[in-house]
């Protein structure tokens with residue numbers, strides 16, 4: 001039996017182990033110099049002045065809502081083709097998500113035209129999500145939000161270190177969950193054009209306290225005040241130490257992902273022409289996942305079972321959020337035809353930097369065989 005080709009593996013090894021050991025030896029386990037350095041280096045890589053590290057992207061999205069003053073009575077335009085964390089953050093803040101259809105099957109980004117039609121007096125913000133690592137048209141969204149007086153939030157969980165990501169959103173939030181382009185096991189980072197809102201998230205992530213533990217330890221401050229209702233969304237030093245090591249290699253990993261995406265595109269176009277590809281080959285992309293569109297009448301379950309039998313993992317990104325029971329119970333029946341068709345036909349193939357050319361060839365070959373049966 002050939003080795004299993006997994007969907008998405010983190011790259012971990014000696015540098016991560018050494019970094020974690022150093023933290024343990026230092027005996028300073030949370031919110032210390034490594035967190036600060038990680039914030040500096042991550043924001044510098046994105047050409048932004050500052051970053052706020054948090055313990056997940058979900059936590060970061062929640063803080064983004066609060067820092068931008070979004071709450072009960074407000075509506076936030078959101079995609080449904082996303083991970084549920086994007087829209088849960090709106091619910092945590094007590095605001096109402098308004099689901100917007102995608103542009104097309106080839107471009108499953110939140111549609112600007114549909115968003116425009118769903119605006120109301122109560123609309124306060126838009127969350128765009130860089131699906132699969134493919135960047136949404138940020139200048140167009142910035143322009144739209146400026147004209148309509150809305151906040152723009154980037155859910156950048158899939159797309160670190162690519163193009164102009166993180167430079168257009170009032171706040172932009174990244175994920176370092178295990179399956180992401182770089183990982184800290186769990187973790188997230190907030191960047192922002194809106195310096196005041198970004199600064200507010202610094203306090204919100206630690207109970208709204210006006211000083212940090214490290215400041216007090218060093219004698220820079222001996223007490224603190226609490227000026228807002230905050231949370232414990234802090235990142236720890238172990239996460240930051242891993243993040244620093246992973247960050248160094250992120251650009252080369254992203255480049256390798258794009259090489260593999262190009263190989264997939266070439267192989268699929270040639271050997272499985274009935275499979276649809278997303279975007280164009282040169283669309284700005286972090287290569288987070290390898291999404292494809294199956295032919296209209298294809299039996300996706302059978303294809304996924306066939307791939308599994310050939311030792312190849314596959315997945316679906318995503319079951320649309322508006323169809324989840326919890327969301328249906330709260331918001332009733334909503335129809336988004338393009339999102340629903342996309343979700344029915346999408347199939348995600350393995351993609352991570354340690355895949356070889358031969359692995360991609362094996363995946364494409366297995367698909368060609370299964371589709372021909």
Ligand SMILES: Cc1ncc(COP(=O)(O)O)c(C=O)c1O
Pocket residue numbers: 056057058059082083085086129155157158174175176177186187188
């Ligand atoms: C699009 C998107 N948004 C948000 C998240 C939440 O990230 P985290 O697990 O860091 O909270 C994820 C993670 O899977 C995601 O894919």
